[in-house]
Amino acid sequence: MPPKRAAASKRKLEEDSESEVDAATSKFASDASDSDAPSTSKPKAKKAKTTKAPKAAKPKPAKAAKPINDQPTNKTLPDEIQFPAKNEGCVRIATWNICGLAAAQKKGFKHYMEAEDADVLILTETKVNNDPVDPMLTNRYPHRYWSISDKKTYSGTAILSKIKPLSVDYTLPGHPDPKSIKGRIVTLEFESLYLIGTYVVNAGTGLKTLDAKNEWNKHFTTYIRDLDRKKPVIWGGDLNVAPTEIDLANPKTNWNKTPGYTEAETRAFAEILTPPEKEGAKPMIDTWRKMHPETRHYTYFSYRFNCREKGLGWRLDTCKFFIFVIWHSLILISLFLLVVGILLWWNMR
């Protein structure tokens, strides 16, 4: 049954700045056999229904604030999007939290995909229940890996690639509840590196799922360290954390209250980036922050309070790429962080 929001279905698409990495790597590709493993989805038990009094409508402020940081405020995807040309010999990796593939496709996902022409595209919150067979995707990306949640139309992570990986993994080793991880992680192993795409657990309204997130962080940290001992790692996707106070517009009022900016989350993230000395692990690089040490640029804006227009956002969901230990690798010849873009992210939390 189609959703019946039509009458009130305002087209709500927020564009965000997008981060992307062109990582030149002549040996990125491999001759390994294709390991596209289909994910399956299972019907979920229906949710318990509770009665709730309808909220009283409140008049909205008609304030037309001035955009801040020159960030785009349009809510629909333009038909024509331009990105800088790819560098010769580079592999372009991009990430986008699409908040529903079906919805994204209605709103111009195709335009973005054609314009960006990423070699590897990480998608999060796909909300798909089966591996999509859309020719638009299959023609451009011969290798597609969909991690699908057991919970219908919930979470979902995918990596679409023009390059064939050696192997693919949809698990987070060591996590005590593998079911809760389904749909949140895809790891591709290439000849020269690992690429991880994640849709990290959201700490939830009232931080009610912070414990689950802490559990995720604990095991993910171990996992990424283990991989890094073997090959360099690139990690992208929706990381659901604003690492530092310059990664969100109002750090003071949100500290330890709002999911994405709590002590537990920021500390866990910092420890992934800069492992404690005793662990002997190599430090990792937040590429966006490395190249834009002071820029306040956000990837997420709340629907509430006209945050988009006011420039009140967070750098938390997409736009984060972390290239780990690239310097010891001869494979990665150059690294360019291109923050141009139109990131299409109309998620809300």
Place this chain on the structure above:
DNA sequence: TCGCATGGGAC
């Protein structure tokens, strides 16, 4: 998850 109103404590 912003910005305002409200209330309480410190000074």
Place this chain on the structure above:
DNA sequence: TGCCTTGCGC
């Protein structure tokens, strides 16, 4: 069967 409402997550 299909429109409409409700609930949930973010």
Place this chain on the structure above:
DNA sequence: GTCCCATCCTAGCGCAAGGCA
């Protein structure tokens, strides 16, 4: 009285599933 801080309350979207004519 003034300042500071904590707390409260709030929007809009995508989607599935249930209610009901």
